Amino acid sequence: MTGTAGKGLQVLAVDDVAPALDELHRMLLESPGVSDVATAGDPLTALRLLQARHFDAVFLDISMPEMDGMELAALLGRMTDPPVIVFVTAYEEHAASAYGIGAVDYLLKPVGSERLRGALDRVRRFLGAADGAAPEPALVDALAAVPVELAGRTRYVRRDDVRFAEAQGDYVRLHAPSGAHLVRIPISRLEEHWTHAGFVRVHRSYLLAVPAVRELRSDVTGGLLAHTDVGDVPVSRRHARELRERLLDAATRGEFDRGNGRR
Template identity: 55%
Template sequence: MTGTTHASPGLRVLVVEDEPSTREELAALLGGIPELAEVVSAESGEDAVRLLGTPAFDAVFLDISMPGLDGMDLARVLSRLSAPPAIVFVTASESHAIEAFGIGAVDYLLKPVRPERLAESVTRIVRQGRGAAEEEPPADGLDVVQIEHSRRTVFVRRADVQFAEAQGDYVRLHTADGTHLIRMSLSYLEEVWAPAGFVRAHRGYLVAAGWVHDLRVTSSSGLVACTPAGDVPVSRRHARALREQLMEAARSGRLGRAAQ
C-alpha cells in the first residue's frame, strides 16, 4: 500500500516503513517541511522497489527492521541506481549506524523522530544536492558536544573525552562512562581540539595527551597509548609527535589528567 502527501514545490521523497502509525506520522512530518514537494509512502521494501519505475525520488527515508526486503537490502538496491536518491535511515536502534554510513546514508535518525531533527536531515539532503559539504559540526569550539539519542540529548564535555575513534562518517568518543557516536570527521575534530591537547596517534585515532598515563609495546597491537578508557594504537608515522606532546604535557603537569 502506498500513500502520497503533497507539499510546496521542492524535493520528492519516499517513506518506507512497515508500521502504519509510524509511517503516517513520518509522512505527515515530512509533508510539513517547505523544501519537499511530494511525500510518497510504502509499507515494505518490495512495495518501494515497485515504485522505482515512477518519477525519480530525491530521497528515501527508510526503516531497517522490516519483513522481507529490509532497509539495508533496499538501500543497496537504491545505491545501484543510475541516479541514486539520498538515503536516511529511521530506526529504533543505534547498532546499524556504521553499516548505514558505509552504504552512503546521508543521515541516521532514531525513533521517535523529533521534527527539528527531521528538518535537519532535509537540510543536509538539500545541501548535498547543491554540492555543499554534508558535515555540520557543532559550534562553540566544541567544548561541549551535543549528541542526539532516541529520547534524550546527551552533552559530552571535551575534558571527559579520553580518545576518539573514526568510524566511517562518524567519530566514537570514548569517556570513562562509555562511548558516544557523533557525525563528524576525525580530521575536523583534530583541528578544533588540537589546542586542548588532542593529538593524532593513528590514522583512525585521536588521543587526549592529558589522559595518557603511559606508552606500552604489546605483542598484539605494537605501540599503544594507555588511557583509563582503553588502549589507543600508535602508528610509526605519529609516534614521534605523540611522544613530544606527552613530554610537553608532563612538563606542564597535565600528564595523566583530563585535557581542559
C-alpha cells in the same frame, strides 16, 4: 550526490505500517521545498524504486519484515549516488547505529511538523555540503555523545571522555574512565564522525584520541604502544609515523598537556 539548488526535494518514504506511511506521505507533501514524495510499503519495493529513479532523500522506518531499515540503509550507502537517509522510528535505542550508518537525522514517532521541517533542513544542508558548501556543524558532530544500553537502561558516553575505541566485529568497545562500553557501530563509521575531534586510526582495530596519549612505549616484541590512563593501545607500523607527527603537532599547540589535564 546530486544537488537540489533551484528545485524541490525528491523524497521516498518507506514504512510497512500503512497508516504511518500515509501520514508521513501527507506531511512530506505539505512541507515547503518538497516537490515529490513516493512511497514503499517494504524494503524490496523501495529498492526497486531506487533503482528506477533518483531520490534526494529516503525517510525510512527501522522495524520491518524481511529486511530492516538498517540493512536497507547499509545497502543504499553502497550506491554510486546514494540518497540522504533519515530514520523514522518508534525506538530511540537505534540512534547510535543510525548515525553510524550515515543518517543525517533520527525522528521518533509520532513525528511533529516542526521536527520534520528540521530534518528536511538537514537534508538540504547535507546535499549542499556534498556540492561543495560548508558542512553543517550539527551533522559533523552527530556522535558527540553515544547512547549505551545496559540492563534496560540508557546512558550517554561523551566522546571527550573516550580514550580509545576497539573494534569488535560490527561493534566497538569505547574505553573511558567510566568503563568499557559496547556500541553497535563499525569502527570505520565511527572514525568518519570522530576524526575531526582528534581521533586517529592507529591500528586496524583501534581508534585513538590523540590528547589522551600520555607516552609512547615499546612492548616485549619491540612493537609500539600508546599509553593512556585506561590502558595501552597497539600502534601498527604503518600508522606509527602519523601518530608521532600528530603527537608532536598536539604538543606544539599545547593540546597534549591540556588534554591530559582534562582527562
